[in-house]
Amino acid sequence: MVALGRLATLVALLGSVYAVVWGAGLVWAKEVKPKAKPVRQKEKKRKNSLGVEPPAPTAGFPVLPQAVAQNVRLGLGVAAAAATVATLALLGLLVTSDFRVEYVASYTSKALPLVYKLSAFWAGQAGSLLLWLWLLTVYGFLVSMSRRDESLAVRAAVLLAAVSVFFGLVTVAVTPPFATLAEPPADGNGLNPLLQNFGMAVHPVTLYLGYVGLAVPFAFALASLLAGRRTDEWIRRSRLWTLFSWLFLSIGILTGAQWAYVELGWGGYWGWDPVENASLLPWLTATAYLHSVMVQERRGSFRGWNFFLASLTFMLTVFGTFLTRSGVLSSVHAFPNTGLGLWFLAFMGVCLAAMFIALSQRPGVLSDESATSEKDIRVGILSREASILITNFLFLASTFAVFWGTLFPLISKAFGRGEVAVDAGFYNRANLPVWFLVMVLLSICPILAWKNTTGRDFLSRFRWPLAGAILAVAAGFAEGIRGALTSAVLAAAGLTLGSVISEMARAIAARRRSTGESLLTAAYGAATRDRRKFGGLTVHLAVALIAIGISGAALGTADQTANLAVGQSMQVGGYEITYNDLTMRDEPNQTVVVAALTVKQGGRVLGTLQPRKAFFENYEEPATEVAVMGSLARDIYAILGGWSEDKSATLRIIINPLMAFLWLGGYVLTAGALWAAWPPARRRAAGLGIKGLDLATPAQAQELMEASGRAASAAAMAADQAIEAAVGQLVGEGKGRGRTCPHCGARLMSPGQRFCHQCGKELA
Amino acid sequence: MRNSRILIGALIIVAAITYLAITGFTKSTAYYVEVDGYLSKASAIGSQVVRVAGTVKPGSIKWEPGSILLDFTLSGQTGELPVTFKGIRPDNFEDGRTVVVEGKMGAKGVFAAKKLIIQCPSKYEAAPKGQ
Numbered sequence: 001m002v003a004l005g006r007l008a009t010l011v012a013l014l015g016s017v018y019a020v021v022w023g024a025g026l027v028w029a030k031e032v033k034p035k036a037k038p039v040r041q042k043e044k045k046r047k048n049s050l051g052v053e054p055p056a057p058t059a060g061f062p063v064l065p066q067a068v069a070q071n072v073r074l075g076l077g078v079a080a081a082a083a084t085v086a087t088l089a090l091l092g093l094l095v096t097s098d099f100r101v102e103y104v105a106s107y108t109s110k111a112l113p114l115v116y117k118l119s120a121f122w123a124g125q126a127g128s129l130l131l132w133l134w135l136l137t138v139y140g141f142l143v144s145m146s147r148r149d150e151s152l153a154v155r156a157a158v159l160l161a162a163v164s165v166f167f168g169l170v171t172v173a174v175t176p177p178f179a180t181l182a183e184p185p186a187d188g189n190g191l192n193p194l195l196q197n198f199g200m201a202v203h204p205v206t207l208y209l210g211y212v213g214l215a216v217p218f219a220f221a222l223a224s225l226l227a228g229r230r231t232d233e234w235i236r237r238s239r240l241w242t243l244f245s246w247l248f249l250s251i252g253i254l255t256g257a258q259w260a261y262v263e264l265g266w267g268g269y270w271g272w273d274p275v276e277n278a279s280l281l282p283w284l285t286a287t288a289y290l291h292s293v294m295v296q297e298r299r300g301s302f303r304g305w306n307f308f309l310a311s312l313t314f315m316l317t318v319f320g321t322f323l324t325r326s327g328v329l330s331s332v333h334a335f336p337n338t339g340l341g342l343w344f345l346a347f348m349g350v351c352l353a354a355m356f357i358a359l360s361q362r363p364g365v366l367s368d369e370s371a372t373s374e375k376d377i378r379v380g381i382l383s384r385e386a387s388i389l390i391t392n393f394l395f396l397a398s399t400f401a402v403f404w405g406t407l408f409p410l411i412s413k414a415f416g417r418g419e420v421a422v423d424a425g426f427y428n429r430a431n432l433p434v435w436f437l438v439m440v441l442l443s444i445c446p447i448l449a450w451k452n453t454t455g456r457d458f459l460s461r462f463r464w465p466l467a468g469a470i471l472a473v474a475a476g477f478a479e480g481i482r483g484a485l486t487s488a489v490l491a492a493a494g495l496t497l498g499s500v501i502s503e504m505a506r507a508i509a510a511r512r513r514s515t516g517e518s519l520l521t522a523a524y525g526a527a528t529r530d531r532r533k534f535g536g537l538t539v540h541l542a543v544a545l546i547a548i549g550i551s552g553a554a555l556g557t558a559d560q561t562a563n564l565a566v567g568q569s570m571q572v573g574g575y576e577i578t579y580n581d582l583t584m585r586d587e588p589n590q591t592v593v594v595a596a597l598t599v600k601q602g603g604r605v606l607g608t609l610q611p612r613k614a615f616f617e618n619y620e621e622p623a624t625e626v627a628v629m630g631s632l633a634r635d636i637y638a639i640l641g642g643w644s645e646d647k648s649a650t651l652r653i654i655i656n657p658l659m660a661f662l663w664l665g666g667y668v669l670t671a672g673a674l675w676a677a678w679p680p681a682r683r684r685a686a687g688l689g690i691k692g693l694d695l696a697t698p699a700q701a702q703e704l705m706e707a708s709g710r711a712a713s714a715a716a717m718a719a720d721q722a723i724e725a726a727v728g729q730l731v732g733e734g735k736g737r738g739r740t741c742p743h744c745g746a747r748l749m750s751p752g753q754r755f756c757h758q759c760g761k762e763l764a
Numbered sequence: 765m766r767n768s769r770i771l772i773g774a775l776i777i778v779a780a781i782t783y784l785a786i787t788g789f790t791k792s793t794a795y796y797v798e799v800d801g802y803l804s805k806a807s808a809i810g811s812q813v814v815r816v817a818g819t820v821k822p823g824s825i826k827w828e829p830g831s832i833l834l835d836f837t838l839s840g841q842t843g844e845l846p847v848t849f850k851g852i853r854p855d856n857f858e859d860g861r862t863v864v865v866e867g868k869m870g871a872k873g874v875f876a877a878k879k880l881i882i883q884c885p886s887k888y889e890a891a892p893k894g895q
Contacts, residue, residue, distance in 0.1 A: 393774055397781045409796065419796040421815050421866075426793065430781060561852060563830045613855070621856045641852030642829045650829040652852055 002101060005089035005178040008082045009130070012137055013168030015079025016161045019140070022071040023158030026064075030228035030362075031151060064151040072154050073144045076161055079168075080141040083134040090127060090177055094120050100184040103127060103177050109190030111589050111617070115201055116191050122204040123191060125325065125340070126177035131205075132321070133167040135212040139241075140164060143216060149233050155223035156216070156238075163215055166347050174340055190616065196589075196623070199259025207252030207279060211317040213245025214282060217289070218314035221307045225358050225365055232300060235293045238310075240677055242293075246286045247673040253279050254666040265624040265639045267559065267654035269662070272427045277406040278320030281399055285313045288395035291388050298450055299385065304366040305392070311355055316399075318348055323406075380452030387445040394438050401430035436492060439547055442540050443495035446503045446533075461502065468498025481555065489551040496544035500537045507533065527675070529745060535676025542669035549662025552634075558655040561641065565648045573655035575636060576600040577609075582647045590614040592625075595640045595649050599629060611640040611651070635659040794866060799840025806869065815866045816845065816875065822859035838865065838875070849877040856882050 090103070094117050099105040107120040107127075122128045144157030171177065191200075217238040224234035256276070257269040270276060289309040295302045322344035359366075379385050404411075405422045412420040447453075447461040472494025473487050481487060507530060512522040527534040558573030569578040580596040594612040598605060609627035616623070629636040634657045641650035740746065741756035741763060755762055795809070799818035802809065818838035826835040834849040834857075847865055857863070863882050870876030 390773060390777075393777045397777050401781055408793070420793045421796045422793050423866075434781065561832050563832060620858060624855050639852065641832070642827065644829050648829065650832055650852055 001089045001092050001098070002178050002180060005086050005093070006176065008086035008089060009133075009168070009171050009176070009178070011082035012079045012086060012133060013165065013172050015075045015077075015082055016137060016140075016164035016168050017075075019072045019075030019079065019144075019161035020158060020165055022068055022075060023154065023161065026068045026072075027155050027158045027223060027226055030226075064154060069144075069150065069154050072158055072161070073141070076137060076141040076144050076157055079161070079164060080134075080137040083130075083137045086130060086177075087121075087134045090130060091118060091121055093178075094118065097188065099186075099188050100180050101177075102179045102181050105181060105185055105188040107189070107191055109188040109617075112188075112190055113196075113589065116196055119200045119204075120191055122208065123200070126171070126175040126179075128204065128208070129167060129171050129175055130177050131208050132212060133164060133171050135208060136160060136164045136167055136215065139212060139216060143219070143241075146237070149237055152220065152223055152227065152229070152233055152237060155227060156219040156234075159219040159222055160215060163219075166343075166350075170340065170343055174343060197259055197263050199255055199263065203252055203255040203259055205252075206248045206255060210245045210247075210249025210252050211282070211321065213241055213248065214286060214313050214317050216241035216245070217310045221310040222355065222358055225307060225362050228362055228365055230365055230367075232296055232303070235296055235306065239293070240679070242286065242290060243673065243677045246283070246290060247670065247677065249279070249283050249286065250669055250673070251666070253283060254663070254669075258663060258666075261659075262626060262628065263623075265626050267557070267637050267639075267656060272405070272422075272424050274406050275320075275324050277402050278316075278323045281402055281406075282313045282316040282320060284395050284399045284402070285309055285316060288392045289313055292392050295385050295388055301385075302389075307366050309392075311351075315348060315351060318344065318351065322348065382448055382453040382455070382458050384445055384448045384450050387441050387448055391438055391441045391445065394434050394441070398431050398434045398438075401434070402427065405430070435547070436488065439489075439492040439544065440495060442543060443492070443499040446499055446537060446540070464502030465495040465498035468496070468501070469494035472497070483554065486551055486554050489547055489554075493544040493548050496540055500541045500544075503537055504534065529740070531678060532676050535672045535674070538672025538675060539669050540672075542665045542667075542672055545661045545665030545668060547665075549658055549660070549665060552656060552658030552661070555657040557657070559652070560654075561650065561652040563648055563650045565646070570651070570653065572653040574601065575606075575653075575655065577636075577638070577651070577653050579649055579651060582643055582649055587614075590616050593640070593643070595638075595643075595651065597627070597638055597651070599636055606636075609636065609638040611638040613640055630660050632660050633657065796864075799838050799845050800843050801840075803840070803843040803845065809869075811868050813866065813868050813878075815864050815881075817862065817864045818845065820857070820859055820861050820863055825853075825857070825859065827853045834880075835874075838863065845875055846873065847875045847877050849880055851880070854880060854882055 093101050093104050094108055095114065097104065097108060097110050097117070103124060103126055104120075107123045108117050112120075120127070122131050140157050140160035143153055143160060146153035217234075220234040220238040220241075224231075256279070260271070261267075261269040289306065292302050292309060293306055296306050322341065325340045325344065405426050408422050409419045412418065443465050444462075447465065448458070453461075469491040472490040476487055476490040481490065504526075507526045508519070508523050511517065511526040511529070512519070515522065515525070517525060556573075560570060560572045562570040564570060564579040566579060566581060569576050571577075576599070578598045578600065580598060582593065582595050584591065584593045592612050592614045594610050597609040597611070599607055599609060607629055609629055611627040612625045613622040614625060624639060624641075627638045629638075634655055637654040637656055639652040639654075641652055643649040741759065741761070743756060743761045744759035746756055746759070794813050794815045796815045796817065797805070799816055802814065802816045816838065818840050821837040821839045821844065824835075824837035826833075828834075832850060832852065834851065834853050836847055836849075838845045838847050848870065849865070849867075857880065861882055863880060865875060865877035866879040866881070867875060867877040
């Protein structure tokens with residue numbers, strides 16, 4: 001299996017190179033408009049109610065040389081398959097505990113539970129780079145096989161293949177995962193106890209899924225630029241990739257925080273460690289990007305800005321990977337330095353150079369869609385565009401602050417001032433005001449209209465958020481919260497809650513007016529018709545919850561350390577913790593020492609806590625496992641610090657207010673993002689076809705695709721309507737009268753609309 | 765017309781952030797030095813908060829669970845620095861480990877540490893058995 005793994009990694013590299021070689025010419029060449037007219041005859045566009053031309057539909061785009069496309073797909077397909085084989089080989093070696101392989105010996109042991117043997121795949125340098133390579137080649141292959149807008153997709157796939165070449169080189173030449181040991185040990189080192197936690201199975205993978213996925217919008221952006229396209233397909237084509245990658249990155253960050261909270265035993269969840277910041281930086285820019293592409297979709301502006309954001313996000317993910325691996329900055333997380341730092345720096349240099357060359361070779365491509373009248377350019381300050389723009393600036397300000405703080409030790413060293421370390425105070429001071437403003441804006445933005453909102457409209461829509469804010473502050477006041485800062489955060493959270501509820505209610509009410517459905521049906525219908533809106537609103541709500549969770553610390557964390565004899569108690573923040581007993585027991589992989597504590601409040605027993613320390617065979621140091629008693633109001637967090645022969649124990653108890661909101665917000669965020677990303681039933685059926693036909697002319701291919709798409713759409717629509725009818729019958733009859741797009745089901749904006757704003761197709 | 769508004773908005777935000785960053789800086793940064801560097805500059809540093817890196821001198825660890833006091837000596841290449849830390853002894857705090865202490869000089873030449881940061885030499889790998 002070792003030889004297989006080595007060969008497979010090499011083949012993955014070669015496959016990517018093959019794809020790049022075949023596709024390089026295509027990527028560099030400008031797209032040529034076809035001489036013959038595309039299938040659609042009438043191209044007369046009428047302006048819709050916004051006063052702007054709706055975005056052009058994805059017409060049959062220029063010819064893609066079939067030979068190039070097929071070979072790119074072949075190269076990437078082979079690379080993806082080979083990378084999969086290599087991944088399976090490494091997993092196999094890990095599971096069978098083949099200690100001839102250095103990687104297996106370093107990160108697993110015979111007694112290690114299976115889930116950690118599997119998770120060891122990403123525990124070390126070499127394995128995690130192989131994971132990068134695998135995901136990258138698979139994504140590249142999927143992108144190359146995309147049926148929609150093949151010309152752009154294949155170009156983007158070639159760029160992804162180019163990135164894979166880098167990771168393939170590193171995996172083959174610098175950190176081979178299948179390196180063997182001259183003398184295999186009898187048993188491996190096992191996994192560091194700090195990592196034997198459920199978080200190990202989830203956190204790195206989701207982070208990588210997010211990181212790697214953010215290469216896709218960059219690839220599409222650069223491909224579109226190089227092709228000389230002045231249109232916005234690249235936004236639409238890469239939207240789902242961006243959304244899912246953002247979601248995974250968010251999950252990765254949140255699970256990392258959760259893991260730190262339960263594992264590291266200092267009562268906190270975020271240390272502003274350089275590697276933590278490295279995951280936050282692309283998240284901030286990706287969030288900004290997700291919002292500003294909405295403006296590009298609607299109005300064709302912010303083009304250059306979005307290209308910049310997509311590229312910056314990708315560069316930050318590579319930079320993050322660099323920070324983790326180069327040992328440049330000391331961190332809790334960093335992998336040992338194996339000379340990878342220079343490779344990554346070189347790669348980032350290449351990417352930057354590519355971007356600048358592309359920008360210089362294609363001047364004017366990224367300029368905004370020209371408006372036909374002065375009226376179109378002017379956008380009120382009370383418009384969604386303006387608030388998104390301001391929010392973008394705020395996100396970038398935060399990104400810069402975090403970046404600056406992270407790199408400051410290096411900068412100060414470079415300037416001869418000695419190495420200066422930056423701690424949480426700086427980050428909080430710089431970021432919290434910015435994030436507070438972001439929170440206010442995220443509640444205001446959904447109630448603003450595109451282009452302009454009249455003062456009257458704004459005030460009438462602002463009633464609910466304002467009510468929410470007042471309610472939240474009042475509730476806080478009732479609970480004893482007096483601090484200005486916490487009240488401000490509560491107000492912002494209340495604003496968001498009010499804005500989310502009012503916007504959802506408005507959409508549901510509008511649907512009820514036009515379809516006459518009952519409340520539940522209308523709610524489900526509205527949420528399904530406009531998944532982006534409802535999903536996005538849910539995510540905003542989640543952010544408000546997370547903000548509440550983060551602000552909990554400002555309420556006053558109680559933190560006490562005491563040495564107790566058996567039977568003694570300590571008082572922490574209004575709770576009485578009694579130390580009852582200390583026991584020791586053997587478990588398969590470890591020996592644990594457990595302290596039994598009882599928690600009382602006002603004389604009433606709330607429950608018990610068992611903080612412990614676990615001792616492992618191969619490690620001198622034990623792992624401290626904290627015990628947490630959580631509720632919405634606060635977490636009671638217990639750490640067993642140590643003990644003496646007389647069974648007296650050193651215990652640290654921390655009361656963390658409102659922590660649960662952080663995790664709750666995380667779950668809501670996941671649900672909201674999934675809802676927003678889930679393709680509607682019609683699109684799902686139409687998009688399932690895989691390209692496999694070799695057709696004579698592009699026109700025929702186009703027709704065939706459209707025909708099959710229409711057939712699938714029709715079938716799906718029929719099924720969907722049947723389901724809706726059934727639901728309608730269950731809940732109450734209703735007749736549909738609102739106009740919706742027959743292709744994708746989006747609610748149309750105006751009666752005279754000719755092109756659907758969501759899918760771009762022509763309407764009957 | 766929109767452009768100038770954007771520019772003004774951007775400038776305001778940049779100015780605000782810069783102000784925050786600068787004021788935040790002075791209170792939240794700490795020089796990072798090695799033990800020897802610290803000992804030689806001790807008078808210049810005075811009672812500023814600094815981070816000092818060194819290795820734990822084998823045999824110098826004194827951990828009192830009763831009073832929750834951790835005393836040890838931090839070694840550099842040539843010099844040594846006695847340190848006292850009020851708190852729970854971390855799990856991976858052992859002889860010979862590279863440790864960064866953050867705090868300031870206290871009474872009787874003993875460094876009063878507020879924070880202990882222990883650096884694992886090879887992060888996710890265990891020490892080979894027997895060492």
